[in-house]
Amino acid sequence: MRIARWKHRGAEHEGIVHEGRMIAFADDTTTAGLLEAGLDAALAAGERLVGAADGSEPALGDVRLLAPLDPPTIRDFVAFEEHVEGVSVSVDGVGGVPDSWYRYPTFYFTNPHSVLGPDEAVTPPATEALDFELEVAAVIGAPPRGGVDLTAAEGARAIFGYTIMNDWSARDVQAREMQVRLGPAKGKDFGTALGPWIVSADEVSDLIDDEGFLALELEARINGERVGYDLLSNMGWPFGELVAYASRNTRVVPGDVLGSGTAGNGGCLGELWGRHGVRTPPPLVEGDEVTLDVERLGTLTGRVGCSRPVPDIPPARSRPRVRTR
Known part of the structure; x- marks a missing residue:
C-alpha cells in the first residue's frame, strides 16, 4: 500500500x-489515523477503499503530490560508516570515524515545520556549500507497549512503512555551528523533503535479511547525472535497532520519522568533497535539480530555489559577568 497526500483542482x-x-x-479516515491504527488495520482499510473505487479517481499524473505526512518529530541518524568517513573531512576538517560512532546509533532532531514534498523548491540560507x-x-505506526524502551524486535514491529528523505544541508553553516560542540541547526533545519508517498512495510519485507537489514538499492542524480548509489543494507544498524534506541528513556509515537542517515558512495556531495579534497562535484546552486531513486519506494525530486533576505543577528556582546544586580 502507498499512502499519499496530493492537491487536485485546488483542494488537498x-x-x-x-x-x-x-x-x-472516505469519511473521517486520515493518514494520521491509519498510522495510529497500525499496519494490519491500515491494510484492511486500504482493501476496502480499493473495492469501493469506481474508476473516476484522478490519475497520478494529474495531481501535485505533497509531503505524505506531517510528522510530530524527525530524528535523523548517521548510520552509514562510509558517509562518516568522507563527510567528516569536509565538515570538521578531521578524517576517520570516531570510536563513539560504533557504540550507539547517533541522531539529531531536525525541523518538522520545514518539511517539503516532491518537486518542491528548497529555500536555503546564504551558503556556498549547499x-x-x-x-x-x-515511519512509525502503532508501537508496542506505548513505544517506550522498545527492544530491537519491537522497534521493527513499530515500523508502519518507509519513505524517501532528502536532508538538505548547508555544509559551511553546519561546519561553523558544530565548532560549538552541538549538533547542526540552521545548517540543516531549512528543508527536509519526504516522499513521494509512504510505502507500507509489507511491500519490502522480502528484502529484509536475518539480521533485520533492508537491502534496497539507492541512487542520487543531479541534473540527470548520477553522483551516488548504495545499498540501504550498508547501514551499521538495522531500522529496528534505530527505533529501539530512539525510544530509550522516552517514547516513539505514530507519525514519527526516523531517517537512516546519508547513504555512502556519493549519497551527498560533502562525502565526495572529503574524499577528493576539493569541491567536486560543485555545490548546488539555484535551479539545480536533485533526484533520489529508491527501489520500490519511488522517486523524490527537489529543486534548489533562491535564498531570501533575513534579519541580521549581531554577534555575542562582551558581558561583565557580574553576579548580582
Whole structure:
C-alpha cells in the first residue's frame, strides 16, 4: 500500500495510490489515523477503499503530490560508516570515524515545520556549500507497549512503512555551528523533503535479511547525472535497532520519522568533497535539480530555489559577568 497526500483542482486530499489512480480516504479516515491504527488495520482499510473505487479517481499524473505526512518529530541518524568517513573531512576538517560512532546509533532532531514534498523548491540560507542527502526514513505506526524502551524486535514491529528523505544541508553553516560542540541547526533545519508517498512495510519485507537489514538499492542524480548509489543494507544498524534506541528513556509515537542517515558512495556531495579534497562535484546552486531513486519506494525530486533576505543577528556582546544586580 502507498499512502499519499496530493492537491487536485485546488483542494488537498489524502489517500492511497493504486494502479496509477489516487483514491481519497472516505469519511473521517486520515493518514494520521491509519498510522495510529497500525499496519494490519491500515491494510484492511486500504482493501476496502480499493473495492469501493469506481474508476473516476484522478490519475497520478494529474495531481501535485505533497509531503505524505506531517510528522510530530524527525530524528535523523548517521548510520552509514562510509558517509562518516568522507563527510567528516569536509565538515570538521578531521578524517576517520570516531570510536563513539560504533557504540550507539547517533541522531539529531531536525525541523518538522520545514518539511517539503516532491518537486518542491528548497529555500536555503546564504551558503556556498549547499548539499543534498540521500536517505530512507522509517515511519512509525502503532508501537508496542506505548513505544517506550522498545527492544530491537519491537522497534521493527513499530515500523508502519518507509519513505524517501532528502536532508538538505548547508555544509559551511553546519561546519561553523558544530565548532560549538552541538549538533547542526540552521545548517540543516531549512528543508527536509519526504516522499513521494509512504510505502507500507509489507511491500519490502522480502528484502529484509536475518539480521533485520533492508537491502534496497539507492541512487542520487543531479541534473540527470548520477553522483551516488548504495545499498540501504550498508547501514551499521538495522531500522529496528534505530527505533529501539530512539525510544530509550522516552517514547516513539505514530507519525514519527526516523531517517537512516546519508547513504555512502556519493549519497551527498560533502562525502565526495572529503574524499577528493576539493569541491567536486560543485555545490548546488539555484535551479539545480536533485533526484533520489529508491527501489520500490519511488522517486523524490527537489529543486534548489533562491535564498531570501533575513534579519541580521549581531554577534555575542562582551558581558561583565557580574553576579548580582
